[in-house]
Amino acid sequence: MANLDHSGTFRADKASEAVFLSYAATSRALVAMTSLIIALGIFREWFVVRYGVETIFQDMRHIGLDREMCLGSWYSSALLAAAAGLLFVISRLTKKFGHRDVVYWTVLALTFMGLSLDEETSVHEVFLEPIRNALHASGPFYFAWVIPALVMVALFGLAYVGFLRRLPRPYGLWFLVSGAIYVGGALGMEMVGGVAFLAYGAHGLPYILSFVTEESLEMIGAVSFVIALMSYLRHIYALDLSYHA
Numbered sequence: 001m002a003n004l005d006h007s008g009t010f011r012a013d014k015a016s017e018a019v020f021l022s023y024a025a026t027s028r029a030l031v032a033m034t035s036l037i038i039a040l041g042i043f044r045e046w047f048v049v050r051y052g053v054e055t056i057f058q059d060m061r062h063i064g065l066d067r068e069m070c071l072g073s074w075y076s077s078a079l080l081a082a083a084a085g086l087l088f089v090i091s092r093l094t095k096k097f098g099h100r101d102v103v104y105w106t107v108l109a110l111t112f113m114g115l116s117l118d119e120e121t122s123v124h125e126v127f128l129e130p131i132r133n134a135l136h137a138s139g140p141f142y143f144a145w146v147i148p149a150l151v152m153v154a155l156f157g158l159a160y161v162g163f164l165r166r167l168p169r170p171y172g173l174w175f176l177v178s179g180a181i182y183v184g185g186a187l188g189m190e191m192v193g194g195v196a197f198l199a200y201g202a203h204g205l206p207y208i209l210s211f212v213t214e215e216s217l218e219m220i221g222a223v224s225f226v227i228a229l230m231s232y233l234r235h236i237y238a239l240d241l242s243y244h245a
Contacts, residue, residue, distance in 0.1 A: 023234050027227045030079075034223045037075050038216045041065035045208050065215035072215055073119060079222040080116035084109050086229040093237050104163045111156075124149070142194030146187050153183055171232050178225035185217025 040063040048059055065072045087109035095102045118124055124145045131137065132144035141147055164172040193210035200206045233239040 023230055026230065030223050030227060033075070034219050037063075037072055038065070038219060041072055041215065042212060045212060049205075049208070066211040072219070076215070076219055076222060077116045077120040079219065079226055080112050080119055083222065083226050083229060084112035084116060086226065086233065087112060089239075090229065090233060090237075093233075093239070101163055101166065104160065138194075138198065140191035140194050142198055143190050146190050146194075149187055153187065168236065171228060174228040174231075175225065178221050178228055180221070181217055181224065182221025185214045185221060189214035189217060 042065075044060045044063045045065075062070050063072070064070050087105055091102055091105035091109055094100075094105055127148070128143060128145050131147060132142065135141070135144060135147065137144040137147065164176055166172075167175065189210055193207060193214060196204065196206040196210045
């Protein structure tokens with residue numbers, strides 16, 4: 001059962017059942033899982049550099065960070081899908097209780113659903129060579145999909161400045177920092193990776209470090225955002241998404 005309190009904030013009545021998966025426990029589990037997957041990816045790169053692929057474990061590509069159809073790709077996609085689901089919930093609650101910015105929440109939800117699909121399918125790579133050939137891109141723009149992505153991120157950021165300012169503290173800053181970490185990995189380190197790839201090749205240490213950093217930052221930014229959204233639901237709408245025994 002839920003009520004709207006005198007301050008205008010949506011509050012849920014306390015459940016009588018015992019909680020066995022709380023916001024704090026879920027957050028810790030997400031941080032632990034993210035740390036484990038990053039650690040496995042780093043271990044994979046060290047192992048392949050140290051021992052090569054002619055071992056019983058071969059190249060262990062399924063735990064690699066710079067691979068399709070691997071644990072890291074699936075986990076990143078799942079985090080982005082979780083963020084999309086939470087954003088849809090917030091959008092519905094915002095509309096239900098007559099709060100502003102329903103459109104902003106809904107657009108964010110759709111955007112993160114698209115990011116989740118792209119993370120798993122790598123649709124953006126379809127445009128890589130056509131853009132590179134058309135613009136003769138090289139250096140930091142060698143992975144040329146970053147060019148339109150930079151433009152879209154800039155426009156998206158400008159459109160959401162007011163939205164972030166209207167969010168209660170600390171959520172505007174939390175969302176901004178999470179997004180900056182994610183974009184810094186997805187675009188910033190992709191540009192660094194382009195330079196490293198051209199200079200040292202796909203097996204060079206600088207390129208390996210660049211994509212490990214890229215994927216790690218993406219996961220850290222995504223998990224930070226998911227935790228921020230759970231906290232937002234918990235403190236603004238008293239919805240902690242806990243499981244009850």
